[in-house]
Amino acid sequence: MEKRVTFGSWTIGILFAVPQLLLIFTFFYWPAGQAVYWSLTLQQPWGGGNVWVGLDNFRSILSNADYWNSITASLVFAAISTGLAMFVALVLAALTDRQLAGSRFYRVVLIWPYGIAAPALALAFRFILAPEAGFLSVINRMWPGIWDPGLDGADAMASIIVAFSWKYVGYNFIFFLAAFQAIPRSLIEAAAMDGSGVVRRFWDIQFPLITPTIFFLLVINITESFQDSFGIVDIMTSGGPANATNLMVYKIYSDGFKGLDFSGAAAQSIILMVLIIVLTIFQFRFIERRVHYQ
């Protein structure tokens, strides 16, 4: 007979859960429910009343070419910045793990970018990437007009991708390094004695063993690229030029708070929420299959 400790009454259990449930309800379900309600009405900003419009808000958003442009921009941003941030972090972590000269120093320094608030780093990158006065102005002096984020949408997109990736390299780096260091040294030493080189050891031993971390970071990076990009876009491009960097989260802000179109913004956040949920389900359903948990 197995012995189990059980609580006789439900009440105690529920009482313990109540504070947490209350918090989740107040700060998540209630506002989310409000957003759903708002998205089905036209809200007067000053609270003077609202009109029930059913799915009209969604219809008008989804039939708007600018909105689809915004979705495309968000997906491009998510894909490239996640790829870049993870790849660079992976390489840096792999090198640091090999204990090359100065790796202790790198280990500390590389974590810093994540500690910088998005607007602050956006301001820094605005100076660095400014076509006339920044570091990149050298390029413009050699080939005039080649770098112009003020008018060229691709350049502006590149700017925010670089800024965002730079921040997340630090974050990813911590996790990758931890994952590498969790791999038993004996495995790598054994492989080295069998004569396999650095690259071989990486692909056959280290990489498969850190796939859970890669998967985790993939989910986090994609989700964050949809949400945390706001500060960077706001400072660096304000969604321009010509909507090229008007990511979904920024459009929600500008329509809702600047344009006082609360209902349209609420509908957009519902769509964004659904998109993130779908992407996450997709990742767990199809990509996680290839992950080997130890």
Added chain:
Amino acid sequence: MTIIKRGFAALAAGALSAALAMPAVAEPVKFDFWFGLSGDLARVVDTLCKNFNASQTDYEVVCTSQGNYDATLQNTIAAFRAGKQPAVVQVYDVGTATMMLSGAYKPADKLMEENGYKIDYADYFPGIARYYATSKGEMLSFPFNSSTPLMYWNKDAFAKIGKTEAPKTWEDVAADLQALKDVGYECPMAINISANESWQLMEQFSALHNQPVATKNNGYDGLDARLEVNKTKFVQYVTDLKKWYDAGLIKIKSKDLGQDMVQAFASGTCQVILTSVGDHGTVGKTQKEGMNWDVAELPVYAGTERKNSLVGGASLWVLSGKSDAEYKGVAAFLNFIHDPKTALFWSTNTGYIPVTKSGFDYMKSTGFYDKAPYKGREVAIASLTASEPTEITRGVRLGNFTQIRAEFGTQMQAIFANKVSVQEGLDTLVKNGDAILDRFQQTYPGKTLP
């Protein structure tokens, strides 16, 4: 319920003050004023508030900066929905239509009348008063910080091409810019094409040329107004700007690119800019040593009968739901701001212009406009009063105009990046702008602008 609440409040207050001396009988009535200026300008507002508080003992205004105009409106809306709104709030020019439909305000003219203040509304410059007044001429809010755009030009550079006066027509501007380029200036003129420049490039240009921005007298006569800038003289203007940009006569300068146009002008990099008289002080303070510059009215196309330019800035709205005692204080505060002496203080310390004729006359009589740093600012008044406002030079009263301005920036960027032609870009601006206006109209079913 309220009695119980008050009882508790009284108890709490009593407990707090038990150790202290009893408060004086005549505590001043406090009320809140939220404004959207920051930095230097916020300090001037704070001083203004201090001056008001020092001028009498019955009321105390608590002035709080909310950072910028957008945030002020957002925070006020949030506060209003929670029943914690300030008594007075500064709302920017384009927020006027939204405010008028909010049902959240107490008409400023009624407030003053109820509290026994006589304000001579004819004393306001018509261009300023009409911008904020209803279509029937009632003042629902008080004009506060006001400006209008001017052309800033570098006298030294123009001297090199043998000119001692600013160009008055766009035709002359084009010739002068070409001449400036020919004598070796890299950046004859700087513009920016973001949402903000809708003001000087689209709205002011249309007013000066007596061209409508939207139907229904720019929206004054109904929420069903729709944009029509794709078939006015504005099309030619954008075409010319683009042509001059392509010819290297105009450069785009913005903060995102490292240097905004005011900096570009003050440093002597660019020789002509179009910006607010509010930047007059900034240029003066930050200009390159020894640079000679002046301001002039915005140019118009040859053969145009010049009309008045529009006022920009913000007005003060009194919000509903406050006590009579507070409203008394607010009325006193608004009366204080209306005083010509306050106008002098305000204009001296900021770049803003006086809003009343008596304020302007008083400032002239003190010799304000004769002295070096302020000389030239009277051009703004000349520009604002160039004519009696016509039906379409009163202003622009469109719902969600902030979003329409954003759309202006988007389409101008598309045009200047050669993604679309001028006509295509402006057509899209009208199409998307109309969708925004549609939406605004649907949000307020059955309501009309006062």
